Amino acid sequence: MVTGIGSKVALVAVLLSGAVCFAQSSSEVIYKAKCQMCHGVKGMADTPAAKAMKVKPITDPDVKGFTDAKMIEAVRNGTGKMQPYKDKLTNAQITGVVAYFRTFLK
Ligand code: HEC
Numbered sequence: 001m002v003t004g005i006g007s008k009v010a011l012v013a014v015l016l017s018g019a020v021c022f023a024q025s026s027s028e029v030i031y032k033a034k035c036q037m038c039h040g041v042k043g044m045a046d047t048p049a050a051k052a053m054k055v056k057p058i059t060d061p062d063v064k065g066f067t068d069a070k071m072i073e074a075v076r077n078g079t080g081k082m083q084p085y086k087d088k089l090t091n092a093q094i095t096g097v098v099a100y101f102r103t104f105l106k
Helices: 002-039 048-053 068-077 091-105
Strands: none
Touching: 002 048, 002 091, 068 091
16 A cells, blocks of 8 residues: 555656656747747857847846846847747746746856
8 A cells, every 4th residue: 555655656756857847848949949040059149140130148248137027028028129929939938938048147
């Protein structure tokens, strides 16, 4: 009986960690598909499109000062030459992709 419960707990733990991995990797997929061409593989704005649009690297003091909320706002409603994404991505996807973008700051 005890082992039965133990294996159920283990199964739940596996399922939960799988869900977390999925959330992270789907944000990465969205970033690569929709953001990377202008913001660069590591957020350094080192692509030809980034140079053409004068996108700032994530390490630029102006961008570093952005809070999570400000970045989410910029992606939702657009900023400068960047189009709004609120009709293309869900709030959860935007939050996830901004979190992924911010990992480049670390
Ligand atoms: C067509 C090019 C392009 C694409 C695609 C693009 N961006 Fe941008 N992004 C820009 C430009 C241009 C700015 C404004 C840069 C500036 O004025 O500093 C910007 C600004 C931002 C900012 C505000 C901080 C900053 O760097 O100024 C965030 C956050 C951001 N983009 C995230 C994203 C995310 C996330 C995606 C994908 C869903 C994305 N961008 C897709 C061009 C793009």
